[in-house]
Amino acid sequence: MGIGVEATGVYFSPTVETAHELAGKTGIPESVIIEKFGLYEKHVSDETMHASDLAIAAGREILKQHDPLSIDVVIYFGSPHKDYYVWSSAPKIQHELGTKNAYAFEMMNVSSCFPIALKVAKDMIRSDSSIDRILLVGGCKESQIVDYANPRSRFMFNFADGGAAALVSREAANSEILESHIVTDGSFHDDVMVPAGGSIHFAGSENVEQGMHYIDVKDPASMKERLDPVSIPNFELVIRKALEKSGYTPHQVKLLLPLHTKRSMLNELLDSLGIPEQNAMYLDHHGHMSSLDPCIGLHFAQERRLLNPGDIAVTVSAGTGYTWAATVLRWEG
Incomplete structure (x- = not known):
């Protein structure tokens, strides 16, 4: 047994928003939302769940x-869009879960964070003999920051809500965390953000009136022109490098656990890696939940018994800014 993911957990609010309802909000045909956005429905939290x-x-x-x-x-x-601004949720989570012997802190790298969190947890356990178990927890309520009337935020219309968790243990019976690879291209740092609330545009009524409290893309055409040539190559790079460090190739991948993105992008990535479509977890009934997607995919894979001893799974994601990250798991359970 080695350092690995021992257990996972997920939570989704009962309220569901369908592709038909999204079509009414956005003016995009329902068929396009299903076929191109890859979304039949998503969960949306009410005012009681943050x-x-x-x-x-x-x-x-x-x-x-x-x-x-x-x-x-x-x-x-999880998501940086949390209950309060300049506030750490980790102490609240530690207290509410009754994990009294644990210290708590936050990591934030928007959507790319779960593969990175697996690496950090593994490295912490390996380097500190006093640590045996780390609980990774994340929440996302990013459906709340989408302005469906803003065409610049079109690629974020799949943002949804949920919770995910993974228990990383020194002697995990179910899986072993192998190697990771991470790439950052900081030239995209200024493309996607919630403009208001920080020190540049401090919170004020005029910000709300201008819709600056929603997530926005400064110049979609410019971002697309720069991002399209590097996005799939960087996804492929981090996956191939993480596998190579772990002693495997893409043809040995039993399951790819990616973030939720449009179908064409996922299919292009699978084609470039030579991985069959049925070997990828696609959250078309849940949408994109910031960094949670690969963790949720891993949970569903266990529920559906898609992994057998010796199988290789790869968690992979990307976050605006822009960082691509992948971490390899060998299934043992």
């Missing part, structure tokens, strides 16, 4: 079978 609550709910699913007092570290890896 990012921390969604993370807590997912963490509780794991702690039904594992002692909260056995957790040494709690790491929040």
